[in-house]
Amino acid sequence: MSKKRVVSATINGNTTEFLCEPRQTLLEVLRNVLNMTGTKEGCTNGNCGSCTVLLNGRPVTSCLVLAVEADGASVRTIEGVACGSHLDPVQQCFLEGAALQCGICTPGFIMQTEALLEQNGHPTEADVRFHLAGNLCRCTGYDKIVRSVLAAAEFKRGEATT
Amino acid sequence: MRDFDYAAPTTLADAVMLLSRGNGAARPLAGGTDLIDHVRTGRLAPDTVVDIKKIAELNVLEASPQGLRLGAAVPCYRVYGHAAIVADYSALADSGHIIGGVQIQTRASFGGNVCNSGPAADSTPSLIALGAVCVIAGPKGTREVPAEDFCTDPSKNVLQPGELLVEFRIPARAKNSGSHYRRFIPRNEMDIAVVSVAASVTLDDAKQKIIAARISLGAVAPKPLLATDAAAVLIGQVPTDDILAKAADAARKIATPITDMRGTAEYRTHLVGVLVTRVLQAAITRAKGEKLDYRPGH
Numbered sequence: 001m002s003k004k005r006v007v008s009a010t011i012n013g014n015t016t017e018f019l020c021e022p023r024q025t026l027l028e029v030l031r032n033v034l035n036m037t038g039t040k041e042g043c044t045n046g047n048c049g050s051c052t053v054l055l056n057g058r059p060v061t062s063c064l065v066l067a068v069e070a071d072g073a074s075v076r077t078i079e080g081v082a083c084g085s086h087l088d089p090v091q092q093c094f095l096e097g098a099a100l101q102c103g104i105c106t107p108g109f110i111m112q113t114e115a116l117l118e119q120n121g122h123p124t125e126a127d128v129r130f131h132l133a134g135n136l137c138r139c140t141g142y143d144k145i146v147r148s149v150l151a152a153a154e155f156k157r158g159e160a161t162t
Numbered sequence: 163m164r165d166f167d168y169a170a171p172t173t174l175a176d177a178v179m180l181l182s183r184g185n186g187a188a189r190p191l192a193g194g195t196d197l198i199d200h201v202r203t204g205r206l207a208p209d210t211v212v213d214i215k216k217i218a219e220l221n222v223l224e225a226s227p228q229g230l231r232l233g234a235a236v237p238c239y240r241v242y243g244h245a246a247i248v249a250d251y252s253a254l255a256d257s258g259h260i261i262g263g264v265q266i267q268t269r270a271s272f273g274g275n276v277c278n279s280g281p282a283a284d285s286t287p288s289l290i291a292l293g294a295v296c297v298i299a300g301p302k303g304t305r306e307v308p309a310e311d312f313c314t315d316p317s318k319n320v321l322q323p324g325e326l327l328v329e330f331r332i333p334a335r336a337k338n339s340g341s342h343y344r345r346f347i348p349r350n351e352m353d354i355a356v357v358s359v360a361a362s363v364t365l366d367d368a369k370q371k372i373i374a375a376r377i378s379l380g381a382v383a384p385k386p387l388l389a390t391d392a393a394a395v396l397i398g399q400v401p402t403d404d405i406l407a408k409a410a411d412a413a414r415k416i417a418t419p420i421t422d423m424r425g426t427a428e429y430r431t432h433l434v435g436v437l438v439t440r441v442l443q444a445a446i447t448r449a450k451g452e453k454l455d456y457r458p459g460h
Binding site: 001002005021022023024025044045046047049052055058059060061063064065066068069112115126129130131133134135 | 193
């Protein structure tokens with residue numbers, strides 16, 4: 001077996017060191033080594049977006065990132081979105097908009113939405129659908145998700161002006 | 163997933179050494195969007211994965227009067243986020259925007275897409291249309307291969323054991339020229355091309371006649387094609403509907419598509435004509451300096 005590596009990354013703002021084998025993906029390490037099971041495993045081939053996390057501020061499917069590649073990187077996961085029991089506007093809007101049913105895809109959608117709204121505070125419906133094309137949901141039919149993302153964008157704009 | 167060792171060299175020489183030493187069992191890792199999946203499914207079984215993202219030469223992204231240098235490991239989002247590429251090498255930005263979803267674009271590189279050598283790869287036709295040259299480093303030194311000669315068959319290319327694709331060099335955009343890439347898929351995004359076409363067109367000073375053109379076709383042969391005869395039809399001509407139809411006819415003649423779940427050979431051949439016409443019109447619009455009404459994925 002290849003020697004385990006020591007990896008140091010900033011995860012949700014905390015400097016974190018972990019041991020991993022080169023063959024372990026970031027998704028496996030988050031879930032199985034660090035016990036951060038909020039990030040979900042779906043297809044494990046980059047198609048479904050369930051395992052989306054932000055790596056150095058950009059969304060990636062963590063099933064297609066080796067954990068050793070995260071050395072020195074900053075990682076943001078679903079666990080870092082809410083502030084204690086205070087939900088983030090995206091989470092709040094997903095909840096109020098019934099943008100989830102089984103919930104497996106939801107952490108990925110939330111992270112992908114966080115990435116979108118950081119870049120673009122005024123997304124159109126087409127922007128939202130294009131940006132979320134790498135996230136699959138087999139329950140909702142997407143409309144409620146898209147509406148919730150647009151609501152979160154509007155909420156954040158309101159927050160910014162008050 | 164299969165056990166492997168991991169190395170992240172910081173120099174090209176070290177990378178070539180690691181890749182050569184592996185005797186074919188070492189594989190380069192750029193974005194990993196193909197490699198990691200292929201290792202997981204057993205299609206590839208490397209003993210060593212060589213992460214090439216820490217090598218300066220593979221991260222170069224530089225537009226100058228001499229042209230564009232695009233490092234093989236530069237991810238898609240940096241390509242379409244680069245103002246000079248959007249303005250002067252538009253087909254590359256068109257390609258980068260529709261390779262996978264946004265998450266894939268964070269990681270996937272043009273170099274990896276070309277080395278994976280899929281006939282329907284979205285970056286290869288644009289590189290061919292823009293006249294890119296592939297710079298390859300290996301144990302015997304460096305060599306250059308035109309983009310249209312890089313792929314040889316599905317998943318096959320000219321790379322020899324120990325060789326590594328380093329960068330693409332693309333000639334500077336000529337005055338009054340424009341380019342475009344588009345694919346046909348039955349959805350808006352996240353699909354593999356049924357047919358794809360890239361074109362680069364240069365107009366004369368009066369912006370009336372075509373003086374140079376390159377057209378590339380994807381997903382209609384074992385490798386992306388340079389449609390030389392279709393481009394030759396356009397030279398010295400005013401691009402009327404009739405001339406564009408003749409170019410489309412010439413392009414259809416070199417298409418040898420397969421029939422599969424994405425479309426029949428006849429359907430694909432028909433689409434070649436449709437797309438060549440539309441992509442040429444779009445490239446001409448850009449060559450005239452006019453804004454193209456085009457949103458990626460639509």
